[in-house]
Amino acid sequence: MKKTPVFLESLVTNMLRLRAICPFSWRVFQFRPISCEPLIIQMNKCTDEEQMFDFIERNKAILSEKQVGCAFDMLWKLQKQKTSLLKNAEYVRDHPQFLTLHNLATNKFKLMNDDTLVNVLYVTQQFAGEAHDPLVEALVTEAWRRLERFDIKLLSEFSSCLADQHLYFSPLMGKIADIVHRNLETTQDLSSLSVLMVNISSLISRHFQQQLVNKTELLFDTIDSSEVNVAKSIAKFLRNVRYRYQPLLERCNNVFLSNVDHLDLDSISKILSVYKFLQFNSFEFIIMAKKKLTEMIPLCNHPASFVKLFVALGPIAGPEEKKQLKSTMLLMSEDLTGEQALAVLGAMGDMESRNSCLIKRVTSVLHKHLDSYKPLELLKITQELTFLHFQRKEFFAKLRELLLSYLKNSFIPTEVSVLVRAISLLPSPHLDEVGISRIEAVLPQCDLNNLSSFATSVLRWIQHDHMYLDNMTAKQLKLLQKLDHYGRQRLQHSNSLDLLRKELKSLKGNTFPESLLEEMIATLQHFMDDINYINVGEIASFISSTDYLSTLLLDRIASVVVQQIEKIHPFTIPAIIRPFSVLNYDPPQRDEFLGTCVQHLNSYLGILDPFILVFLGFSLATLEYFPEDLLKAIFNIKFLARLDSQLESIGGMDGTQQQIFKMLAEVLGGINCVKASVLTPYYHKVDFECILDKRKKPLPYGSHNIALGQLPEMPWESNIEIVGSRLPPGAERIALEFLDSKALCRNIPHMKGKSAMKKRHLEILGYRVIQISQFEWNSMALSTKDARMDYLRECIFGEVRSCL
DSSP: OOOOHHHHHHHHHHHHHHHHHOHHHHHHHHSOOOHHHHHHHHHHHHOOOHHHHEEEEEEHTTTOHHHHHHHHHHHHHHTTOOTTTTHHHHHHHHHHHHHHHHHHHHHGGGOOOHHHHHHHHHHHHOOOOOSHHHHHHHHHHHHHHHHHHGOOHHHHHHHHHHHHHTTTTSSSHHHHHHHHHHGGGGGOOHHHHHHHHHHHHTEEEEEEHHHHHHHHHHHHHOOOOOOOOHHHHHHHHHHTTTTTOHHHHHHHHHHHHTTTOOOOOOHHHHHHHHOOOOOOHHHHHHHHHHHHHHGGGGOOHHHHHHHHHHHHGGGGGGGGHHHHHHHHHHGGGGGGHHHHHHHHHHHHHHTOOHHHHHHHHHHHHHHGGGGOHHHHHHHHHHHHHHHHHHHHHHHHHHHHHHHHHHHOOOOOOOHHHHHHHHHHHSSSSSOOOOHHHHHHHHHGGOOOHHHHHHHHHHHHHHHHHHTTTOOHHHHHHHHHHHHHHHHHHHHHHHOOOOHHHHHHHHOOGSOOOHHHHHHHHHHHTTGGGGGOTHHHHHHHHHHHHOOOOHHHHHHHHHHHHHHHHHGGGGGGGGHHHHHHHTTTOOOHHHHHHHHHHHHHHHHGGGSOOHHHHHHHHHHHHHTOOOOHHHHHHSSSHHHHHHHTTTTOOOOOOOOHHHHHHHHHHHHHHHHHGGGEEEOOOOOOOEEEEEEEOTTSSSSOOOOOOOOSSSOOOOOHHHHOOBBOOOOTTTTTEEEEEEOOOGGBBBOOBBHHHHHHHHHHHHHHTTTTEEEEEHHTTTTTTGGGGHHHHHHHHHHHHSSSSBBO
């Protein structure tokens, strides 16, 4: 017998030792085929799920971790090829062979390479039926262990998997944000970075946010103009962080415009939603989107797609398209889900559509699903139904009961403020002691936005009790005092303008409690030296909304603009000018300030949205500043044609004005001696007009054939007249204006720019202008009808030119 060579004997011995030491590795490699390629090729030839499942059943004993990953990938590719109506994720998920594949992945995930691991996680989540799939948890844990070695592309894919699980605030997402921050300087892949920006947006600081924006601007030119998804991610990031950064939004908008033919319903819907949230106006995109969405109306015959179309197109559609949308929605309304019904209700609010049949159908669906809505959704339902004048006692009774039950168990300040706000909008907004105690419990944790919301709600509640129950309790007033205390405390403890700006973003100055507004302005004045080119636009916008004239803040804004104009984006200029216009204030360096602003914006006039350009012209006109280039940009045929499609109709008259109309008719001696809602030759609307002859006697406009005290067919409804006829010698035309509280600054009786400019224009047209202040009209001195009649006689027939 031939003796075995020594080297072979040694080799076999070593192999047996290896097998004894590493039985698992031996088992894995023992049955693996020489090449993985043939099995993968077989998978790629499968044309449906049944073929894939047959393949898995035949080869389950020999599939490697790479082939398991490929099988998951193929199943998802087959699913993506189907239309939404033919997708069968539940069938795939519940198939026995999918469970087999699931078990194989559970056993082999530690052997998978990084790409396969993340891809299997993504696909598993798409098919997952359980809230906590053990495989998903195992894959996430393994990915966390490998996180530091992921490249940016894989990191972005993994972050999207976490986002799908709503893990935006998890420590793992925080770790990803840290990795992005550490590697930001060397990052060159904007496609992956934009996805990461969206997913980590809830965790980043303001400084990191600005770094990401700066990096995005640097890398934007590296992407192809067809990269719509990248532009969508960037716009979504700006929405998430509430940053209306015009330069980036404009660049994203240009990408959308150049690819509008390739945008589907879902993309257009999301883009319009972002634009609405950020108040970004793109006339060109809206026109193109409207055309494309209108063409989709006959193609959307399923509730899911038609609801999306209704929400996107409804607010921008013309009368015919709106009629078609509403009639089709009526036919589909019974098949709506709770989520879809809520979306339709929101769109009806945006459309200002009070179609009673459609409202009834939609609220019927809402009523059925009311228990499933979250607090913020219940607030939206309450707001929209209030706006649409919906009245149904049993619906509001159930809604109130649900809101109160949420409130009793809520400890999150924002959620409590949402619930209290919703309750305050109900027909019966009264809050019991449990509700009051819940508000008091969260006050120390509230930010300015929460406190402002609470104050508005409580004031609405007190007003209701005062009007209907005559029971303004001490507890309500005590709660207001506590709100005032915590608001002042928060403002006084502010140590950074950047942190304060974050709260100002979601705060509306015109709804901010009067008692805290002065403290807010004082706080802003304290940080006045920190106002610079980065934040000047935001501060100016907030001041515009407060109606509070602070000359110190406005002077500082003007100074920053003059000194740092080269660093300020031109599209921020309209927002910067606005507070000076609204509050009717000229800074010391007025001409230099306005000249600098206009010069910086001149080369961009041709691409500004029509509304923004007109409002800029309006703002400058209130300040009596008329730059030639701006006037040329506005008064040309091409621009006016663009503007024409965006013009809105003029509004109506309220009850107070009708009351004055009746009194004026008595004062002047008849209903034919006064006109209401008159349009002047330059389209200023005058609340009331009358004409006195040279002996100061009223001149009639002509017989209306209506008895005294009966309102005529009001011109503001359908037949507003433009007046401009010549008067008899010595006669004068009088314009009588009713000024509400919005016409004056909140802190001093200083007329705002719009009202002051209107008065100047009317006087140029030959009117004697009488302006009646709401405060004067509602004062104790004019508490009776006789006193008001005497007041009107003095204003009209006396020498008084203004009754402010």
